[in-house]
Amino acid sequence: xxxxxxxxxxxxxxxxxxxxxxxxxxxxxxxxxxxxxxxxxxxxxxxxxxxxxxxxxxxxxxxxxxxxxxxxxxxxxxxxxxxxxxxxxxxxxxxxxxxxxxxxxxxxxxxxxxxx
Amino acid sequence: xxxxxxxxxxxxxxxxxxxxxxxxxxxxxxxxxxxxxxxxxxxxxxxxxxxxxxxxxxxxxxxxxxxxxxxxxxxxxxxxxxxxxxxxxxxxxxxxxxxxxxxxxxxxxxx
Numbered sequence: 056x057x058x059x060x061x062x063x064x065x066x067x068x069x070x071x072x073x074x075x076x077x078x079x080x081x082x083x084x085x086x087x088x089x090x091x092x093x094x095x096x097x098x099x100x101x102x103x104x105x106x107x108x109x110x111x112x113x114x115x116x117x118x119x120x121x122x123x124x125x126x127x128x129x130x131x132x133x134x135x136x137x138x139x140x141x142x143x144x145x146x147x148x149x150x151x152x153x154x155x156x157x158x159x160x161x162x163x164x165x166x167x168x169x170x171x
Numbered sequence: 172x173x174x175x176x177x178x179x180x181x182x183x184x185x186x187x188x189x190x191x192x193x194x195x196x197x198x199x200x201x202x203x204x205x206x207x208x209x210x211x212x213x214x215x216x217x218x219x220x221x222x223x224x225x226x227x228x229x230x231x232x233x234x235x236x237x238x239x240x241x242x243x244x245x246x247x248x249x250x251x252x253x254x255x256x257x258x259x260x261x262x263x264x265x266x267x268x269x270x271x272x273x274x275x276x277x278x279x280x281x282x
């Protein structure tokens with residue numbers, strides 16, 4: 056069964072450093088998303104991406120964040136200058152509402168980001 | 172405030188019994204709802220969904236009920252098994268391709 060994959064599974068970085076989190080969405084899906092989950096809290100929407108541009112973003116997704124689809128398979132989230140409060144699980148998701156007729160988003164296993 | 176929330180943060184259930192997990196939402200414009208299961212260290216896993224033009228939808232051992240009058244959503248798990256132990260989230264969508272998640276209910280299955 057197709058699934059969303061993410062790398063790395065765990066990223067440790069120093070405050071102020073740049074990190075890039077990588078995702079491979081389900082093949083042929085057209086919508087891509089990033090969410091984050093701070094330990095013990097609910098999953099929060101960051102950004103959605105369609106047709107090579109951002110569709111919607113939350114107030115969390117400030118100028119320190121960016122997303123990119125550098126090729127036909129990868130979808131990345133970059134944090135330019137990490138802060139301690141960026142420590143969280145980051146989940147990538149993808150969907151294909153046109154094909155499935157629903158907005159079902161399928162999630163990857165997540166990348167745990169730890170900012171020291 | 173939160174648009175989506177759950178009534179109880181934890182639920183302990185005897186193996187073999189039925190489980191009911193509740194969720195309240197406040198955005199009357201939401202037209203699509205999903206239940207996700209999240210096991211420790213993993214991403215949310217799709218369980219079942221329902222559109223606002225439906226009241227009930229059944230899957231394998233799971234049933235989702237939607238009461239739009241009181242903005243209430245529930246997930247029923249029949250014959251709960253140890254593998255059902257996880258955190259369960261309801262999520263809503265207002266048609267703009269972003270999901271709003273509730274706080275989650277931790278289900279623990281007792282042997």
